[in-house]
Amino acid sequence: MDLQLWQTLKEAILAYTGMSPASFFTVLSLFLAVYYVFSGLFGSHGAHQRPRGYQEQMQPLPPPVQLGEVTEEELKQYDGSDPNKPLLMAIKGQIYDVSQSRMFYGPGGPYALFAGKDASRALAKMSFEEKDLTGDISGLGPFELDALQDWEYKFMSKYVKVGTIKQHIPVAEEDSSASELAQDSHKPGEEDGLPSGAASTSHKNEEAPSVVGAKVE
Numbered sequence: 001m002d003l004q005l006w007q008t009l010k011e012a013i014l015a016y017t018g019m020s021p022a023s024f025f026t027v028l029s030l031f032l033a034v035y036y037v038f039s040g041l042f043g044s045h046g047a048h049q050r051p052r053g054y055q056e057q058m059q060p061l062p063p064p065v066q067l068g069e070v071t072e073e074e075l076k077q078y079d080g081s082d083p084n085k086p087l088l089m090a091i092k093g094q095i096y097d098v099s100q101s102r103m104f105y106g107p108g109g110p111y112a113l114f115a116g117k118d119a120s121r122a123l124a125k126m127s128f129e130e131k132d133l134t135g136d137i138s139g140l141g142p143f144e145l146d147a148l149q150d151w152e153y154k155f156m157s158k159y160v161k162v163g164t165i166k167q168h169i170p171v172a173e174e175d176s177s178a179s180e181l182a183q184d185s186h187k188p189g190e191e192d193g194l195p196s197g198a199a200s201t202s203h204k205n206e207e208a209p210s211v212v213g214a215k216v217e
Helices: 002-017 021-057 072-078 099-105 120-125 142-158 171-185 196-216
Strands: 068-070 088-091 094-097 160-165
Touching: 072 088, 088 120, 088 142, 088 160, 094 142, 120 142
Parallel strands: 068 160
Antiparallel strands: 088 094, 094 160
């Protein structure tokens, strides 16, 4: 049975390749040897490189750091330009850590210009203009406000809130408030805690003797 199979195989090799069985198996062995040599040179290099890249990609992110209240200027340093710092972005004054979506909000990403800023107005209008990269949402229409609300819900459900943007009170308003308080605390016509009527009466009494003396003379 085995001899008959071998005889059939030799006839098939001769018929399809035109070579003797010895020549056929020699060529086949050489081909396999070359294949293993090349796969060892190039395949092993790729096998070493891929796990390292995969390990870097899957490296866990550090836990979000709570910043508390920061200014808009301080927020700019978290725009992704420093890989050692978290990637932050704000909506309606609330700051979120978007480091897990660095491919979108990091350098080179489609929304990279929003990072390190309060981009409320730009998100509401779906605008990429520099003038809209602000937290000022005054004058927006109802549809734009609804769009902004959707963005806020998305960020609240996906990212961790790490702080808020410090609100600035204009100095002029502070000065005017202080001056109003000072005027309220000291009303005209009040002297040493006396009502205005009592103060005027005291002035009249002081002047009375001088007038009487003049008539006697």
